[in-house]
Amino acid sequence: MAHQAHAYHMVDPSPWPLTGAVSALLMTSGLAIWFHFHSTPLMALGTILTLLTMYQWWRDVVREGTFQGHHTPPVQKGLRYGMVLFITSEVFFFLGFFWAFYHSSLAPTPELGGYWPPSGVTPLDPFEVPLLNTAVLLASGVTVTWAHHSIMEGERKQAIQALALTIILGLYFTALQAMEYYEAPFTIADGVYGATFFVATGFHGLHVIIGSSFLAICFLRQVLHHFTLDHHFGFEAAAWYWHFVDVVWLFLYVSIYWWGS
Numbered sequence: 001m002a003h004q005a006h007a008y009h010m011v012d013p014s015p016w017p018l019t020g021a022v023s024a025l026l027m028t029s030g031l032a033i034w035f036h037f038h039s040t041p042l043m044a045l046g047t048i049l050t051l052l053t054m055y056q057w058w059r060d061v062v063r064e065g066t067f068q069g070h071h072t073p074p075v076q077k078g079l080r081y082g083m084v085l086f087i088t089s090e091v092f093f094f095l096g097f098f099w100a101f102y103h104s105s106l107a108p109t110p111e112l113g114g115y116w117p118p119s120g121v122t123p124l125d126p127f128e129v130p131l132l133n134t135a136v137l138l139a140s141g142v143t144v145t146w147a148h149h150s151i152m153e154g155e156r157k158q159a160i161q162a163l164a165l166t167i168i169l170g171l172y173f174t175a176l177q178a179m180e181y182y183e184a185p186f187t188i189a190d191g192v193y194g195a196t197f198f199v200a201t202g203f204h205g206l207h208v209i210i211g212s213s214f215l216a217i218c219f220l221r222q223v224l225h226h227f228t229l230d231h232h233f234g235f236e237a238a239a240w241y242w243h244f245v246d247v248v249w250l251f252l253y254v255s256i257y258w259w260g261s
Helices: 016-037 041-067 073-106 129-152 156-183 191-223 233-259
Strands: none
Touching (some): 016 041, 041 191, 041 233, 129 156, 129 191, 191 233
């Protein structure tokens, strides 16, 4: 940066986009092979390579932002715009699932018996595990906001405690949803109801796992003194993502669990 006449970050050549693309191809191809031929080695190889790529790429970004000083205010502004656009793309991703659900449920075809839920499907009680999951995610939104304010006020120990609580709540949500899937009286093969339910809630569950991983990295970085009062966008991005996951769940709960049942 001492010899740089501008405040922008010219990224060094990196192998991780290539290894990420190759490992994603191996993982998805391996998933298809597992579905059809019950063979797991290719999927396992792709998963291991993806995890290694994630670790090394994240490590490089942390080095650039924390130790090398490349994340100047203009660069941070660009990162913020990038995160906003990414979350916007995620909104439209889930919009497709809601569109499929409402397309099927607002005007059920004769094949579905003309009403919703379709004949033969016993929906889950929205006031049991789904309501508990809603409370868990709302509580995690409070704790992640507590962590954010603690970082901004220099309360390092409080930030660590709040982040740990948020991660625990995220893992608890995932465990509850796994139990719900295991005990559900219908499957993804049960027509359009099963397909829309499991695809929408399943992708949300995947986002919870990704968000929990994102927050776990932030927890480690906070322990290692990476965040300062005015330089902690890595955490802010994770918090924005987590709030997005919270809001999507509220729409899922009201639409699919409560109204749709």
